[in-house]
Amino acid sequence: MAASTSELAPEGRIREASMNVTVSAAHSFQQVAQCDWLAVLDQTISSAEAAEMELSRQGENDPSEQRKASGSFYTPADVASHFWDLFFRHHRISDVRSLLAFTASHELVEPSAGSGMFVFSFLRKAALLGATPENLNSVRFHVVDINLAALRFFSERLRTVEHVTGARFDYIGPAQSDFLEWSRASAIPNAVFVGNPPFIANIRGARWRNLYADFVEAMLTYPTCKGVSLILPLSVCFSRDYADLRSAIRSAGMGISASSYDNIPDCLFKVGKPDSTNTNRANSQRCTILNIGGSDPAAREASALLSWPAGGRVELLSTVPKFRAFREDDPSGQIPRPASDVLANHMLEAGSARPLRTLLSKLGRPVFSVGGVARNYIGIRDYEAAGPGTIPIKVASEQDRGLVLQALSSELFFDYWRTYGDGFHVTVELIERFPLSESMVSRYRSTEAIARRVWDHRAAYAKEKLNSGRIVRSYDFRGAFR
Numbered sequence: 001m002a003a004s005t006s007e008l009a010p011e012g013r014i015r016e017a018s019m020n021v022t023v024s025a026a027h028s029f030q031q032v033a034q035c036d037w038l039a040v041l042d043q044t045i046s047s048a049e050a051a052e053m054e055l056s057r058q059g060e061n062d063p064s065e066q067r068k069a070s071g072s073f074y075t076p077a078d079v080a081s082h083f084w085d086l087f088f089r090h091h092r093i094s095d096v097r098s099l100l101a102f103t104a105s106h107e108l109v110e111p112s113a114g115s116g117m118f119v120f121s122f123l124r125k126a127a128l129l130g131a132t133p134e135n136l137n138s139v140r141f142h143v144v145d146i147n148l149a150a151l152r153f154f155s156e157r158l159r160t161v162e163h164v165t166g167a168r169f170d171y172i173g174p175a176q177s178d179f180l181e182w183s184r185a186s187a188i189p190n191a192v193f194v195g196n197p198p199f200i201a202n203i204r205g206a207r208w209r210n211l212y213a214d215f216v217e218a219m220l221t222y223p224t225c226k227g228v229s230l231i232l233p234l235s236v237c238f239s240r241d242y243a244d245l246r247s248a249i250r251s252a253g254m255g256i257s258a259s260s261y262d263n264i265p266d267c268l269f270k271v272g273k274p275d276s277t278n279t280n281r282a283n284s285q286r287c288t289i290l291n292i293g294g295s296d297p298a299a300r301e302a303s304a305l306l307s308w309p310a311g312g313r314v315e316l317l318s319t320v321p322k323f324r325a326f327r328e329d330d331p332s333g334q335i336p337r338p339a340s341d342v343l344a345n346h347m348l349e350a351g352s353a354r355p356l357r358t359l360l361s362k363l364g365r366p367v368f369s370v371g372g373v374a375r376n377y378i379g380i381r382d383y384e385a386a387g388p389g390t391i392p393i394k395v396a397s398e399q400d401r402g403l404v405l406q407a408l409s410s411e412l413f414f415d416y417w418r419t420y421g422d423g424f425h426v427t428v429e430l431i432e433r434f435p436l437s438e439s440m441v442s443r444y445r446s447t448e449a450i451a452r453r454v455w456d457h458r459a460a461y462a463k464e465k466l467n468s469g470r471i472v473r474s475y476d477f478r479g480a481f482r
């Protein structure tokens with residue numbers, strides 16, 4: 001195990017070994033009034049954000065490789081602030097009293113703290129709630145990272161906050177360690193894990209494709225785990241690679257709240273994906289802020305996949321997103337991103353619904369096909385030939401063609417795709433699983449004549465685009481069957 005720069009002294013105080021600050025003092029503090037500790041925290045957070053490039057290059061690898069190799073992509077201050085808003089909401093911390101009740105009964109752990117953004121923004125959130133530095137002197141926060149330079153930076157900044165404000169954070173202390181080793185070797189009561197773990201591809205054959213999943217698993221299996229709140233790649237919600245991880249999350253006996261964030265037009269992180277040298281924002285990671293724990297173990301709620309223009313960032317990150325309930329036994333096995341109230345309610349009541357699969361046939365010639373990718377609508381196409389990029393639809397009867405056509409062109413199916421899809425692909429599985437209630441079936445049957453007429457006049461709904469030198473025509477039937 002890597003040497004720890006802190007240890008729990010017999011009386012329970014976290015004591016640090018001496019740390020020499022290696023990071024330049026470029027972001028040194030201006031003099032601030034002793035009492036204005038919010039201003040001190042704001043300055044500390046700015047310096048923690050600004051230190052990213054310098055700190056993330058320090059470690060065992062070539063500096064140019066180190067950032068990617070250690071997954072050192074730090075959390076912007078506005079995202080960390082949003083994270084704590086969601087955390088406090090999930091744990092029903094709404095005033096100093098409930099905050100102190102929480103901190104008295106839990107120990108926070110940052111598994112991969114970097115420059116300490118989550119610690120400082122926690123203190124800021126507490127300060128905004130009205131907590132004084134003295135209120136927080138018994139907060140226990142274990143600040144883990146493998147990067148000694150980052151921990152030194154963090155420690156130095158914490159000492160400065162203490163010095164300027166007169167606070168004593170004796171139980172907030174760094175530990176230089178691989179978090180997976182730390183989680184095996186440490187034994188703390190009522191652990192609540194918070195942060196943004198490294199997103200690093202694991203070697204082939206590893207238990208999980210990405211290290212973040214090892215972190216989540218280590219947290220969920222930590223003997224005293226009382227909560228896990230992390231910023232994770234969106235893949236945690238839907239990827240087959242993490243189906244077992246989602247099962248572990250669901251069976252942890254804790255409440256689940258998830259909000260998800262697109263990467264177009266704006267994105268949470270200001271740089272490109274770790275595996276890309278392209279710093280184009282469109283290449284940045286789509287993320288989910290996952291809160292596991294809280295007072296209601298049965299809670300199951302999630303937001304839509306949120307997207308916002310750069311000009312809407314401040315509002316997005318200062319607002320609690322709209323959460324919608326989802327079922328514990330949601331048949332997709334996903335953490336859905338419910339795109340609308342109508343879809344969320346449909347899925348809550350979908351227990352007895354029949355999947356669209358029951359109207360499809362394996363025999364005969366396809367009656368139409370569905371474009372394999374979507375953006376603003378589900379593209380219906382004339383079936384030409386079997387090939388990649390389209391999903392042929394076969395049905396048992398002419399009547400079923402009208403029904404399936406209406407179902408796949410409906411706003412509800414579009415919302416279903418946005419809720420369970422990866423944001424790009426329309427898959428066979430998605431189509432086959434789409435649940436149809438009895439009332440939908442009878443409504444679609446009653447408008448079958450309209451469906452036939454629309455299909456006969458489909459040219460009026462055609463949209464064409466050039467794809468690899470070939471004109472692709474698809475029909476946008478939104479609103480056509482009303």
Ligand SMILES: C[S@@+](CC[C@H](N)C(=O)[O-])C[C@H]1O[C@@H](n2cnc3c(N)ncnc32)[C@H](O)[C@@H]1O
Nearest residue numbers: 073074075112113114145146147178179196198
């Ligand atoms: C994505 S950054 C997050 C830093 C900080 N939590 C934030 O959000 O600003 C990941 C951090 O994980 C650290 N790290 C990478 N592998 C680790 C491991 N096995 N155990 C602990 N920390 C690790 C890196 O040094 C880096 O500071």
